[in-house]
Amino acid sequence: MKPSMEEKKRLKRDRIFRAASKIFSEKGYFETTVADIAKEAGVSFGTVFTYFETKEMLYETVILEQLEEIKPHFLDIQGTFTGDPMEIITAMVDRHVTIFSEKSEFLRLVQQVLARLDRYPALFEELDSFVSDFIESVSPVLEEGQKMGVFYPDPHDLLAHSYMSTLNGMRLTYIDDPSNLRLWEALKIQAIRLFGPYHHPDGARKW
Amino acid sequence: MKPSMEEKKRLKRDRIFRAASKIFSEKGYFETTVADIAKEAGVSFGTVFTYFETKEMLYETVILEQLEEIKPHFLDIQGTFTGDPMEIITAMVDRHVTIFSEKSEFLRLVQQVLARLDRYPALFEELDSFVSDFIESVSPVLEEGQKMGVFYPDPHDLLAHSYMSTLNGMRLTYIDDPSNLRLWEALKIQAIRLFGPYHHPDGARKW
Amino acid sequence: MKPSMEEKKRLKRDRIFRAASKIFSEKGYFETTVADIAKEAGVSFGTVFTYFETKEMLYETVILEQLEEIKPHFLDIQGTFTGDPMEIITAMVDRHVTIFSEKSEFLRLVQQVLARLDRYPALFEELDSFVSDFIESVSPVLEEGQKMGVFYPDPHDLLAHSYMSTLNGMRLTYIDDPSNLRLWEALKIQAIRLFGPYHHPDGARKW
Amino acid sequence: MKPSMEEKKRLKRDRIFRAASKIFSEKGYFETTVADIAKEAGVSFGTVFTYFETKEMLYETVILEQLEEIKPHFLDIQGTFTGDPMEIITAMVDRHVTIFSEKSEFLRLVQQVLARLDRYPALFEELDSFVSDFIESVSPVLEEGQKMGVFYPDPHDLLAHSYMSTLNGMRLTYIDDPSNLRLWEALKIQAIRLFGPYHHPDGARKW
DNA sequence: TATGAATGAGTCTTCATTCAT
DNA sequence: GATGAATGAAGACTCATTCAT
Numbered sequence: 079m080k081p082s083m084e085e086k087k088r089l090k091r092d093r094i095f096r097a098a099s100k101i102f103s104e105k106g107y108f109e110t111t112v113a114d115i116a117k118e119a120g121v122s123f124g125t126v127f128t129y130f131e132t133k134e135m136l137y138e139t140v141i142l143e144q145l146e147e148i149k150p151h152f153l154d155i156q157g158t159f160t161g162d163p164m165e166i167i168t169a170m171v172d173r174h175v176t177i178f179s180e181k182s183e184f185l186r187l188v189q190q191v192l193a194r195l196d197r198y199p200a201l202f203e204e205l206d207s208f209v210s211d212f213i214e215s216v217s218p219v220l221e222e223g224q225k226m227g228v229f230y231p232d233p234h235d236l237l238a239h240s241y242m243s244t245l246n247g248m249r250l251t252y253i254d255d256p257s258n259l260r261l262w263e264a265l266k267i268q269a270i271r272l273f274g275p276y277h278h279p280d281g282a283r284k285w
Numbered sequence: 286m287k288p289s290m291e292e293k294k295r296l297k298r299d300r301i302f303r304a305a306s307k308i309f310s311e312k313g314y315f316e317t318t319v320a321d322i323a324k325e326a327g328v329s330f331g332t333v334f335t336y337f338e339t340k341e342m343l344y345e346t347v348i349l350e351q352l353e354e355i356k357p358h359f360l361d362i363q364g365t366f367t368g369d370p371m372e373i374i375t376a377m378v379d380r381h382v383t384i385f386s387e388k389s390e391f392l393r394l395v396q397q398v399l400a401r402l403d404r405y406p407a408l409f410e411e412l413d414s415f416v417s418d419f420i421e422s423v424s425p426v427l428e429e430g431q432k433m434g435v436f437y438p439d440p441h442d443l444l445a446h447s448y449m450s451t452l453n454g455m456r457l458t459y460i461d462d463p464s465n466l467r468l469w470e471a472l473k474i475q476a477i478r479l480f481g482p483y484h485h486p487d488g489a490r491k492w
Numbered sequence: 493m494k495p496s497m498e499e500k501k502r503l504k505r506d507r508i509f510r511a512a513s514k515i516f517s518e519k520g521y522f523e524t525t526v527a528d529i530a531k532e533a534g535v536s537f538g539t540v541f542t543y544f545e546t547k548e549m550l551y552e553t554v555i556l557e558q559l560e561e562i563k564p565h566f567l568d569i570q571g572t573f574t575g576d577p578m579e580i581i582t583a584m585v586d587r588h589v590t591i592f593s594e595k596s597e598f599l600r601l602v603q604q605v606l607a608r609l610d611r612y613p614a615l616f617e618e619l620d621s622f623v624s625d626f627i628e629s630v631s632p633v634l635e636e637g638q639k640m641g642v643f644y645p646d647p648h649d650l651l652a653h654s655y656m657s658t659l660n661g662m663r664l665t666y667i668d669d670p671s672n673l674r675l676w677e678a679l680k681i682q683a684i685r686l687f688g689p690y691h692h693p694d695g696a697r698k699w
Numbered sequence: 700m701k702p703s704m705e706e707k708k709r710l711k712r713d714r715i716f717r718a719a720s721k722i723f724s725e726k727g728y729f730e731t732t733v734a735d736i737a738k739e740a741g742v743s744f745g746t747v748f749t750y751f752e753t754k755e756m757l758y759e760t761v762i763l764e765q766l767e768e769i770k771p772h773f774l775d776i777q778g779t780f781t782g783d784p785m786e787i788i789t790a791m792v793d794r795h796v797t798i799f800s801e802k803s804e805f806l807r808l809v810q811q812v813l814a815r816l817d818r819y820p821a822l823f824e825e826l827d828s829f830v831s832d833f834i835e836s837v838s839p840v841l842e843e844g845q846k847m848g849v850f851y852p853d854p855h856d857l858l859a860h861s862y863m864s865t866l867n868g869m870r871l872t873y874i875d876d877p878s879n880l881r882l883w884e885a886l887k888i889q890a891i892r893l894f895g896p897y898h899h900p901d902g903a904r905k906w
Numbered sequence: 907t908a909t910g911a912a913t914g915a916g917t918c919t920t921c922a923t924t925c926a927t
Numbered sequence: 928g929a930t931g932a933a934t935g936a937a938g939a940c941t942c943a944t945t946c947a948t
Contacts, residue, residue, distance in 0.1 A: 518817075519815075519818075520729075520814065520815050520818070521729075522727075522728075522729035522730070523729070523818070600814065603810065603813065603814040604814045604815075606810065607727065607807065607810040607811045607814050608726075608727050608811075610725075611726075611727070611730070644892070646885060646888070647885070650882070650885040650886075650889070651889075653882075653886075654865070654869075654885070654886055654889035656868070657865060657868030657869050657886070658861070658864060658865050658868050659868070660867075660868040661861075661863070661864030661865050661866070661867040661868025661869075662861075662864050662868075675857070675860075678853060678854075678857040678861070679857075679860075679861055679864070681853070682857070682858075682861035682893055685851070685892055685893060686889055686892060686893075689896035
């Protein structure tokens with residue numbers, strides 16, 4: 079096969095992948111037909127099966143590959159963010175909320191999966207270990223912040239879990255307008271407050 | 286119709302209703318068949334259509350009626366809970382988290398709907414106005430707490446929205462075991478912290 | 493049973509009968525539900541089965557009983573109409589077309605049956621012998637008219653069959669407005685012309 | 700798509716089309732199942748939906764396409780038949796009755812539709828304008844014949860309507876045996892008589 | 907006798923997947 | 928590799944009929 083052939087194949091796979099992500103996130107797994115995806119991708123629906131064995135595998139692939147993309151932002155907290163613990167958490171929350179506000183397509187998919195975890199065991203396992211890895215990654219920061227007295231003295235897994243809950247919940251609370259900056263900014267602060275009391279940088283009040 | 290007849294009808298409708306709630310919450314709308322529900326309810330599938338016009342109407346009814354049941358706990362905050370603002374919010378969160386931990390079936394259904402809001406316009410509207418009404422109901426308490434300086438000085442709708450986000454998110458974060466008391470207790474505290482800094486009642490530390 | 497009881501039963505049967513005739517003629521056999529008929533008759537659909545064993549028997553009864561009603565007008569031509577042959581035929585056609593223009597409900601039912609003769613063997617036999625009996629009844633008149641030279645010299649069954657065809661066809665040709673008198677009058681003359689040349693009573697022309 | 704492929708598709712569509720025409724005409728719309736048609740056509744029932752969107756569209760298509768086929772025989776009277784007016788009408792009737800005697804399958808379908816015109820609005824409109832167009836096409840011939848005194852001096856639309864009625868009625872009057880030539884010949888003469896007095900070519904009598 | 911709840915056979919329709927071209 | 932025709936499993940829904948009340 080000529081290199082250009084491989085390149086062409088890669089591009090076509092990508093077209094199908096992106097079409098699937100879009101349509102699945104909009105209509106959910108069951109109301110999406112393979113024909114829908116093929117049409118969006120501009121290929122015949124037979125071609126979809128050339129690149130992905132079944133509809134179900136396509137769905138899982140679409141989610142898992144995008145999860146890989148965002149992993150670095152969650153699994154190397156200390157390598158990615160610097161400063162004192164509150165600065166690290168603030169930067170982390172900022173990054174995460176920004177990612178989620180931009181990746182609403184992916185987040186919708188995650189919601190769908192979370193609503194049917196037993197239905198997708200492979201995805202469940204992946205998401206579960208993702209959360210575990212995140213806890214492990216953020217733990218040292220929490221530890222230090224707790225020692226310094228700027229974070230609540232609760233167990234790390236609880237803090238991390240409720241943070242993940244809140245991130246997830248954000249998308250659910252009817253926020254589909256990524257341009258609603260005021261809301262997203264406010265949600266960032268609310269997320270930070272899960273770790274420790276937080277006052278607005280510009281606030282006159284202190285807590 | 287004789288009273289005993291009406292009573293029997295009511296009971297059978299209820300059997301179907303509860304079967305539907307169970308199966309829908311477990312398998313989602315599309316993977317649930319009307320036959321599944323009928324079997325769980327112990328009736329012929331034709332009977333399901335005697336009580337509910339279509340599968341879709343059954344789904345909506347199951348959600349809307351249960352939403353009505355929990356509404357009082359959200360829409361009359363001041364009539365239901367007493368004390369100073371922090372005491373009211375604490376009691377409210379306690380009640381809400383308890384309800385949600387017990388109504389995990391219903392919450393799953395809500396997750397499903399939230400993941401496909403455009404698919405269920407009637408449900409969307411209902412949930413949307415539910416949230417608005419809650420904000421209105423909780424607003425006076427927040428106002429007072431903010432004056433007293435125990436709550437964050439953010440706009441009420443933001444505080445309330447992030448609270449609802451967090452409640453929603455809780456169910457998503459893999460908590461299906463209602464007996465996991467430690468986790469639920471911790472989540473309550475996290476929820477309270479969205480409104481203002483909070484320390485454990487038994488904590489030695491003060492914030 | 494008190495006479496009033498029998499009377500009441502007869503009335504109720506009649507209500508169902510008339511409702512069935514109306515709805516069947518409008519929607520046809522298959523798109524009519526027993527519930528439709530019951531609703532039109534103002535009874536519960538269970539009651540329909542008290543008076544008629546099955547939906548199919550109700551359909552047949554509705555047609556056969558109305559066929560009996562119009563039979564006298566077809567089966568005793570010489571006893572009913574008087575005059576010379578052309579006068580008899582003219583009066584007969586007038587009577588028949590008038591009946592059909594008024595009994596459009598019944599005629600619709602007959603069309604339905606004629607379109608599916610093999611489906612309703614009992615009705616077929618009844619209609620077939622009705623036509624035979626009509627031919628026999630009209631035959632002496634045709635005989636005499638042919639001798640006098642005012643009717644075409646064709647076999648009686650052909651003349652009679654094409655007359656019946658034309659009567660049937662009339663309803664088919666989009667005539668649902670019984671008040672369209674000009675049309676019905678014209679169709680009468682056309683029907684007479686199947687037996688022999690005919691000029692308008694007021695026509696200046698002679699044929 | 701290769702030409703052979705298109706050819707194969709056309710043939711298969713045709714097989715389904717003819718099977719549908721046969722079964723629909725025999726059993727009517729409602730008693731015909733798509734499975735019946737598929738079986739008659741020798742394909743899987745899923746294949747029927749590859750070629751026709753719904754059962755209803757298949758029904759309409761079957762009727763409309765066959766209507767198109769017979770249209771030329773009705774809508775270009777003067778271009779198709781030659782001679783004096785009576786010769787034209789005689790040839791036309793001969794052609795029409797022959798078509799109808801051979802197309803009894805199609806005629807049955809038309810009866811079904813005429814018995815439920817409101818049920819099939821698209822078909823109604825088509826049939827209605829077909830009749831109008833026929834009247835327009837035959838009108839000049841009637842005009843000339845009337846001037847010559849060989850046709851009845853009635854309005855063209857009445858003559859044409861009763862002619863159509865009679866053609867329709869023919870099929871209704873229990874004539875399913877296309878080989879019953881004597882009957883069909885007789886009916887042709889009856890049809891001609893709707894336009895003007897007519898004697899058998901071989902008749903000694905004159906009218 | 908009247909009612910209407912219960913039943914389940916029967917049908918259209920959708921759509922993932924296969925496979926010949 | 929790409930296409931799309933063919934397949935048939937699966938499911939929602941209708942409705943005549945039964946029968947307990």
